[in-house]
Amino acid sequence: MNTATPCMEQHVTFPCNGKPLFGILHRPEDGIGPGSRLGMIMVNAGIRSRRGPNRLYVRFARRLSRAGYYVLRYDPPGIGDSPGQITSLSAYRKAFLDCSDSTTAAIDYFKGHTDVTTIGLTGICGGAYSAMVAAAADHRVELMILASLPVQQMGEISEKSTLGMTLGSFLRKAGKPQSYYRFLTGKSQYRWILKATGYVLSGHYRSPDLDVALWEANKTFLSAGRPILYIYGTEDPLYQAFRKEYQGRLKDLDPTHRLFRIHLIQDGNHSFTQIHWQEQLVEASLNWLRHHSGPQ
Numbered sequence: 001m002n003t004a005t006p007c008m009e010q011h012v013t014f015p016c017n018g019k020p021l022f023g024i025l026h027r028p029e030d031g032i033g034p035g036s037r038l039g040m041i042m043v044n045a046g047i048r049s050r051r052g053p054n055r056l057y058v059r060f061a062r063r064l065s066r067a068g069y070y071v072l073r074y075d076p077p078g079i080g081d082s083p084g085q086i087t088s089l090s091a092y093r094k095a096f097l098d099c100s101d102s103t104t105a106a107i108d109y110f111k112g113h114t115d116v117t118t119i120g121l122t123g124i125c126g127g128a129y130s131a132m133v134a135a136a137a138d139h140r141v142e143l144m145i146l147a148s149l150p151v152q153q154m155g156e157i158s159e160k161s162t163l164g165m166t167l168g169s170f171l172r173k174a175g176k177p178q179s180y181y182r183f184l185t186g187k188s189q190y191r192w193i194l195k196a197t198g199y200v201l202s203g204h205y206r207s208p209d210l211d212v213a214l215w216e217a218n219k220t221f222l223s224a225g226r227p228i229l230y231i232y233g234t235e236d237p238l239y240q241a242f243r244k245e246y247q248g249r250l251k252d253l254d255p256t257h258r259l260f261r262i263h264l265i266q267d268g269n270h271s272f273t274q275i276h277w278q279e280q281l282v283e284a285s286l287n288w289l290r291h292h293s294g295p296q
Contacts, residue, residue: 009062012072012113016105023050023074023106026065027114038289039070039116040145041106043099043123043131050075053124053271056278060122063282069289070116072109076102103134107141122285124148125238125270129214135226136217143292144221145285147231148270150238151245153211210245218246219253227259229288231281233268261288 010025042057044050050073051058061071076099103121110116120143121131128146135141222228230246232239250260263284268277 014109016102021074026061026071028065028068037116038118039110040120042073043127045124045127054273060282067286070114074106099130100134118142132217136220143227145229148236151242153209222259227292230262233265235267236270
């Protein structure tokens with residue numbers, strides 16, 4: 001029997017720096033449910049629209065809403081349905097990494113048009129980065145779910161550095177029998193493996209540096225007693241950087257693991273392209289939210 005709370009979807013518009021932003025507000029029916037006072041805002045993943053990669057945000061939002069949570073998906077300026085134009089590299093970088101203005105506007109809308117009292121942010125890849133930057137500066141954000149968070153300098157995660165991560169991933173899996181099966185049956189990314197091998201052997205590869213400003217934002221958020229759930233696919237090249245750069249720092253910051261949790265999706269890739277990976281991401285998020293939000 002499906003006991004989930006029914007939900008409603010509403011087209012909404014709210015202002016940001018004098019321009020309208022367009023989004024979808026997912027409401028639990030009559031505002032009832034265990035999380036009816038919690039609102040989750042989905043921060044767009046890079047320059048993708050509010051649907052998210054592979055429509056992940058749509059599936060995620062509907063599942064959260066059926067569980068009793070409010071959810072807002074929206075398009076920042078110049079992306080999707082929201083007016084604006086990205087005309088320069090600096091504007092592109094801001095749109096990709098820094099959505100603080102639009103996130104603030106989304107929180108203002110939530111607070112003014114629903115009965116939510118607790119705000120959470122979630123995003124994948126560039127959306128996770130943007131969520132972290134915005135949340136560290138806004139005390140109204142009380143929890144976050146960050147998927148595939150890039151912890152190294154985003155400007156340095158180019159094709160060249162990605163080649164190095166691809167080769168590293170291949171070498172890590174060299175001892176797994178299933179890896180040889182994929183390699184011998186034509187399922188591996190041979191072009192990338194060969195290209196990465198040549199690039200790394202040439203001596204030109206340099207691992208991107210840790211994004212120190214992002215770590216400071218993480219530290220600020222957690223030190224204020226606000227919890228974070230980090231989610232990665234085990235086959236996401238960015239997970240290796242997170243494991244190397246963040247896990248020790250997080251344990252030093254919070255030895256009891258009270259404020260942070262790391263959830264791994266076995267064999268999942270960076271964008272969780274398969275439905276069963278997306279389902280695992282959603283269920284892990286729901287379980288974590290129930291623990292941290294509780295009955296409202």
